[in-house]
Amino acid sequence: MKKKITADFWFGLGAVLFGIFVLVQAKKLPQAKMGIGPGDYPAFVAMVIILLGLIQSVKALLSDASAAQQGEAFDARRAKKVFLLVVGTFAYVFLMKHLGFLLLTPFFLMFLFWMFGYSNKKNAIVISITVAVVIYFLFMYAFQVLLPRFSLF
Amino acid sequence: MFANFLSGFSAILQPLTFLFMVFGVVVGIIIGALPGLSGSMGIILLLPLVYRLPADTALVMLCGLFCGSMYGGSISAILLKTPGTPSAAATVLDGYPLCEQGQAGRALGISTIASFIGGLFSSICLFLIAPQLAKIALNFHAADYFSLAIFGLSIMASSSGKNIGKGLLAGCLGLLISTVGIDAIAGTDRFTFGIPRLMRGFNLLPVLIGVFALSEVFSQVANKHGKSTANAQVITNMLPKWFDIKGFLIAAIVGSVIGVFVGIIPGTGGSIASFIAYNVAQKLSKRPDKFGKGSYEGVAAPEASNNATTGGALIPMLCLGVPGDVVTSVMLGSLILIGVRPGPLLFVESIDLVYTIFAGMFAIQFVMLAAGLVSAKYSPKILKIPTNILMPIIIILCVVGSYSLGNQLYDVYVAVCFGVIGYFMKKYGYPGAPLVLGVILGPIAEENLNRALLMSKNSLTVFYTRPISLVFLLLAAFTIVFSLVSSMKKAKA
Structure with a gap:
């Protein structure tokens, strides 16, 4: 049976893409010799977002979609x-x-x-x-x- | 200490401060009683007023609203079987059966007295614990502050939703939002994309208004708003007899102790405390069989407990700058707006303000007791205010509230955008509180991370060689692992 893709999957994927976008933008910012540069902290947060997004997407793909979908039926x-x-x-x-x-x-x-x-x-x-x-x-x-x-x- | 406390009392007895304290309590009771409105929304609606009042008056008013809304939730829980706030959910279990038995007045009386006991106990704990914790926190190093911010975020993310991953994602989004604008360390533009308005970043107030107030209104638009079914019985016999008070006093005291300790743990709050207190009170009761059928102890324990979380939740917020629950996270945001930065330095730089809050918390409990006993008679009328009149007015108040921050429509657009973001977050199970906490804690985390790395010459060892920092990081890791394990257990069950 074909598995239904849940909103969690799409939000996870969106988080990954958003994280990549922020990471690319952050890398364009100047670097600091000591301490953190303007881009380092957002780049770190973006990497965490990518990781969390990936986990959420994979979890959504592996989980039983029917139960998850019940609460989010489109009205x-x-x-x-x-x-x-x-x-x-x-x-x-x-x-x-x-x-x-x-x-x-x-x-x-x-x-x-x-x-x-x-x-x-x-x-x-x-x-x-x-x-x-x-x-x-x-x-x-x-x-x-x-x-x-x-x-x- | 006591001299400071007395000077705090003289501050709250100033006519303007006292008047706004009573106003905060009364508005809090009304907001708490109305299902769909919460303490955090109440604080947001009062923000235009907050930043035009002296700091001590504004703070006492906010504390009054916080305590009042916590108590007010029980009114609709008893009369409508619908808790006005999530913290009053456990009160429904015995409050509504009492109402059905024609004892609505008695249930409201017990709830008022128990709330008073819980609130008073938590005020004593706040007065005794907060200064000691602030003394410890004064020795914090930059690395400790960074780890504390991470801990605060992890605990808020793990406790405010069913899915910790979603909570963490919301928190990280908040951290990123806080980076928009001119970077405080090097003065570089970040994520402004050539839009001059974005150079100042996002103001906290429109974010708060959007995430906590507008999102709620957006999600209520499609609900059916029928006439209130408030119980029509006349509220009489509110004051319980001494024999009855003796019967529920132990439950109220147990609830108070539980409430304070649960309240101190950042990210928890009244709803968790009240259910724990209800269960413990049932186990300790001589008549556990009466629970769920209209037990006085079943009303007293959760009500004392959720009101005891108020003082408890203020302890980490005032001493560490980490809020104890959603309402205190909104309160933290509003304090920053009026130029008060909670944290250990507050106890050094603004000791008068701190003791005004302590004295205010004591006085608020008495005001709440009086207002509760007087207003109970009119509570069925309060509950008849239709939501479909309130919600449109709330939208207008949100719009003018965001506009009044800097007399700019730009801030209103930001609030509406965050309202839409908040609506979708709510709809798909992403909690709003970690996002706002991320916006608040983001600059603290970044500045202290930079400072710690500069002091340690870019060595990351500083985060785990300093005991306080290590403890916070371990607590953060423990919180995340514990939440993951419990959510996996729940999923399997």
Whole structure:
């Protein structure tokens, strides 16, 4: 029977490749005559990562995949939600520079309430506006942090 | 020593410090009670406040939050059958049966008193042990510090996940992340790839926010967030009678002793301590058959034990700069942010601060006892706060928290990126705590490795000819081998 390759195998392989990349980059850094040079310590850590990655990949290949896979079955609905939330958060941070915290946050909060399944629309609008205003003024007056403001340029 | 302690007490009795101490305890209880939120997340959410307060006030507030969250976990364990924090998992075993028998108030009362006993005992141990350990640690050489960093990382990696290999990989990733930017020894750019922003490396705060807070929110988005099923019974008869107290006092004391010792071991924490205490209390009990069916001792032992880990976990963090558990690793990060570097030198350079923490830990237990007894009546209401309202607000607090570090959106991007990394780590069983500890301990390990090699003229023998260094390296090796053997045994079983 063909063995199913687990996520552990791919993560182990990824660690090996990442370790090799770091090792190559570290070797380009200058060497020290005494003590350690800037590249020696990351090179050592990279070698440990390569070793651990190799062990993990081999272990994943040798182990019984069926049991390991049970807990990590791909859930498309879940993945879609997480992806949407991450993209939404990045977009929020990107747009905040132009639209400002106070203008953008209520809309982002309403999007988040929808993402987390909060169904009371009226409450969601009220909470979103209240939270954005309270946080904005709390940070401005209590912590002296001026959050990004709306700017055309 | 006692004069310092008294001056610590006068510091915590300052109105601002006292107010933030009470605030820390109350916020901690609420955060601990809400399943899905943890003490580490609470500290992260308070970080914008932490680095705008005086160091002593901030520290006492964080200690209050730490102790409060440890106790708060028992509220949902008793009322919802869902521990608010992993440390309260053992409390469910007898706390919920008591709630089903209509004794929710009594169970909450026992949990509050036992938490107070455990916390007070651990505060005494912290006061007595920490200065002595710091005296020993003052004699540490660079090689000893390097070995200590390796030991700290190995123990955190081995205890925070089922798979030690994954823990070590996470720790090594943290060590590498700490090398990004201008190297502190030679001033060379490392792994910046021509991006000027990366020359400063990654700030600890966005990493903490990403790995511990945003990753948690990302993983909760797909969960169903229904209405809380908090037990609707009215909380009455909280205070147990003297006869009942005598019945669970031994269990609480045993739990306290276990909690302190487990807490001192770096990388362990409340959940391990509470299960050990539960088992020992059952063996020592005159009525072991009642355990699991609503035993008072079954609530008192784990609750005293998990609260006793707080003082225990602070001992290695304050004396050696190695955190005792996940919450103290976040606390260590936040101390560094406010310019306090835990370690033996703290006991020389900032002795006032150290004794303010000691005095604060004592006072916190009394505040926690009072807040616990008062808030228990309202706890079913606290538990009704819907997660689907809390999580979106936490995202916004994470964003503004990272932004407020340097008024830069770059730090927010870093936090979100580490949130994604933390999410995948969590999903595939890689613990987040070793990664953060790697980021914290990385510079300590590298600088002391360099210093030790310079002093020994590039001879590696310094790491095994110095007794302290050798002990730490042997302990690190033992920890890894022990974890490997036990995980192999588990796999075979």
